Amino acid sequence: MVKNYNYPTYGDDKMDCQPFNNLNSHYSADYPRIATNLPLSLFYKRKKIKKVLYTMVTDNKLDSFEAADYQVLHQDKDFELLYILSGQLTNVLGDKEFLFSAGDACLLNPQMAHFERLDPACSVVFLNLSVTFLNELLKNIDEKGPLFSFLKQSLQSENEWQRRYIQFTKNLPTENKVVKILFDSLQQELATNKIGKKYLQKGLVLRLLAAFENSKRFTMQEFDLDSTKEAFLVNRVIYQIEHHYGNVTRQNIEQALHYNAEYLNRLLKKQTGKTISNYAQKIRTKNAENLLISTDLPIHSIAEKLGFSNETYFFQFFKKQVGCSPKKYRDTSKKADTID
Template structure:
C-alpha cells in the first residue's frame, strides 16, 4: 500500500512485514474493480479513498483483524493454507497470523482492526463471554501473544443477516463523524458487532489453533465445511476440498465426535430446517430450496423421518414457544 492514511509497513522480526494502523479502531474496505482495487478508509470523521493494485503480500497485523465479505468471493492465504470466503463469511485473526487475501472481481470486503489498547478498555464491559469474546480476551493478554489461532464465522442460516448489516452501517456512520460522543457510540457498536458474531442464531464460529495436531485440525475443517453448507455436502466434496481420503476423514470425525460425516451432516441439516421453521415465516418450499433439497416433497419426507413430525406440524408445535 502506498497511502499513509491507511497503514504503515513496519520491519518484522520474521520474514513478513507487519502492518500497523495508527489508531485504536480502524475500519476500511477493499473493492476489486478490474485490475485495480478501490481502498476506502473511515476514521476520525473522514473518508479516504484511492485506487491501487491488490495488496497480496503475506503479512501480519499489529492489531486483531476482523474480515467480513460484503459481496463476492476472495481467497485468503492463512499460514500456508488457502481458504475461500464468500458473501456473509469472514474471519478474526490474532496478530501472530501470517496471511494475504486475493479478491475476485466484484468482491467487496470490510476490515476492522482492533488494537490491544481498545480491547483492554472494552473487555471489562462484557459480562457474558462466548467464543468471540473468549478468543479476544485470551489472545490480547501478553503472556499468550505467541499462540497462533484464528476464528472463522459463516452464516448459520441461508438468508441475509439484516440486523448485522444495520450494525455495520451504524458503525461506519459513527466513525465518519466528529460529533460529540462518537467514540462512545463506536465502542458500543463494536461490542454489539462482536456479540452478533457469536450469536449461534446468526453465525457458526469455528476456532482453529494452528499448533493443533493434524488430526484435530482436519476434524475442525470437516466440521466447518459441514456447518458452512448447512449439512448439504457429501464425503466426496469434502475430500476434494481438503485433499484427504474421505474414509480417513470419516474415521477422524467419528473418533472425536462419535458420528460419521453423513450422520453429522444429517444432524446439521435437520437443525437448520428446524431453526428456519421456528424462527421465520418462510414457506416450506423456500426452506427446502435454501437447504438444497431437490423438491418440497423430498424435504417433507426427509424431515418427517428425522423429526417424527411433518414440517407444518413442527412449526405449529414449537413456533409459539
C-alpha cells in the same frame, strides 16, 4: 470491500499511499507488520476489473483510492475482523488457504500472517481493533461466550505467541441484515464528529461481536495454526459441512480437501462421535429448524434453499429427524424465538 494498508515498497512494487499516511508498516523478524495507530478503524476493499478500490474510514475521515491487490504475507498490530459482503475470497493464513463466501467472517489475532485474494466482484469489510481498545472495551464485560473468551485469552501476555483465529460460517442461506446494519452504523459513527460518538462506537462493537456469537446465525470454529494435523483436518471437514448447510457428501469433501474420504470420516467420528453423513444431517436439520422458526418463507422455499430436490423429500427428511412435520414444528414453536 476490504481493508486498506499502508503500502511500503516491496521489491519493485511501489504504490501511492498518500491518503493513508496515518498507517505505518515495518518489518518484523519474518513479515512486514502493519499498524493503523488508531483504536478503531474500518477498511473496505472491492475488486474491480483489474484493480481494487480501497476505502478507509477512520476518526472523522473517509479516504479511498484504486491500486493493485496487496498480496504480501503480513501481520497486523491490531485484531482484525473481516466480513465478506459479496462474492468470494481466498484467505491465505501462513502456508494454508481458505475459501470464504458472502456472509462468512474471520477474526485474526495479531500473530497471524495473512493476506487476501479477491475473486471478481468480491467486497469485504475489515474492522481493526487495537489491543488498547479491546482491553478497555472488555474490562468490565462479564460475557463468557466463545468469542469473548477468545478475545480475553488472546489479550493475555502469556498467549501473545499463539497463532489463533476464529472462523464464522453463516448457518442460513439468507442475508444477515443485522450484521450489515451494525457495520453501516459503525461506519457512520467513525466518520462523524458528534458528541458521544466514542460511547456509541463501543456499544456498536459489542453488539457486532454478540451478533457474530449468535449460534443460530453463525457456526464458530477456533483454529490454531500450530495444532496437530488431525485437529486441523477435522476443523476443515466441519467447515465444509457447515459451508454447504449440510448438503454435502463424503466425495464432495474428499475433492475439496484432497484427502481420502474414509480417512476424514474416521477422524471426524473420533473427535465428534458422528460420521460425515450423521454430522451433515444434524446441520441440515438445525438449519431447517432455524428457517422455520425465524422466517415466514414457504416450506417449499426452505426446502429449495437447503438443497432438497423437492418438498416431499424435505418433509420425509424433517419428520424422520425431528418427529413431526415442518408445518407442525413451525406452528408449535414460539414465534418469539427469533435469531436477530
